[in-house]
Amino acid sequence: MTFSALFNRPPLFKEDRGAAKLTLMLLVSLLLGACNDSVSTEKPGPAIVISDAWVRDVPPQAKMTAAYLKMSNRGDNVRQITAVSSPAFGSVTLHQTTMTDGVMRMRPAEDVTIEPGGTLSFEPGGLHVMLGMRRDGFVASEPVELLFRFANGNTVSTFATIQAQSAE
């Protein structure tokens, strides 16, 4: 099964705030467009946009934690994540949690791609960035930098806040 097939499953969580946010963003951009005489259809800014990044605050005894975020592809090409790294952690990998009849299965996620105009949600109980081997000198209250490398050679970085729970 290819990884992208996993995204066709219904969301694990009932609320789909991502879709609502996107709709709102589209409405706002339409309104802004109406007030503006610009005829350009070019989308300025970076093709990959990461938002709402956070890392779960876990007790110092925990060897593992996870990062969650939303990643949008505003470009015209399919983008593939080839590697993720962080200066704060020695082991950083993409993982997918799936639930089958109430049993949680967590596996390394391979071939994670994002379609043009698409948004990937990294969320608890789903796709996530697994963080292990916390480096010495890591300060628990400071945001964690995450670097995503893509197949086209680009790297996109973001800073994730440390939180006990999802803000949603």
Add this chain to the structure above:
Amino acid sequence: MASNSNTKFTFIVLAIAMAAGVGTQLLTRDSAKTPSSASSATEVLDTQPLAPFKLTFGDGTTFANDNFADKWTLLFFGFTNCPDVCPTTLATLAGVSKQLAARDVAMPQVIFVSVDPRADTAASADRYAKGFNKLFRAAAGSTEALRKLTDPLGILFLEVEVAGGYTVDHTTAMTMIGPNGALAAVLSGPHKIQELSDDIQRLIQ
């Protein structure tokens, strides 16, 4: 989809419970009694105390059936190297504890049971659980000792080799044990603080 998988899960729990010889009956609530908010709880009418089991608490004392006496207990099965679902659930339980305290409802005792005998000791699991809430406890034991508790509850766990190591597939549902030492409810995920607090309050009152 969520209710469908809950139904499936309930079926499996029941099938396993019945196979284990535990008389289990589903309480079907009529619509008038159904709370307005979505419920994650599947109540179980089970008066038969759980079969004897023996695990070890983080402080070295024995965790056995008599630890259920005269109080409500929430059991959650997981492992300390779990980066996603286990910390999510323990953080949610810490939230439930605060929510119930604000409502003046006694929080059931929370026991985190490690299903990773290869990596976790009772002491390490206990330190981990207490990192989320000082009152949480943890227990551990051998695979055989664990099965004496997990099988009758319909909790599955399995060590699986993956690139670079292993992981443990496991049931994420919490189980609630009554003061009579019998299974009272299965609380299926994904768990939300508000919903879980409502369910627990309804079950213990």
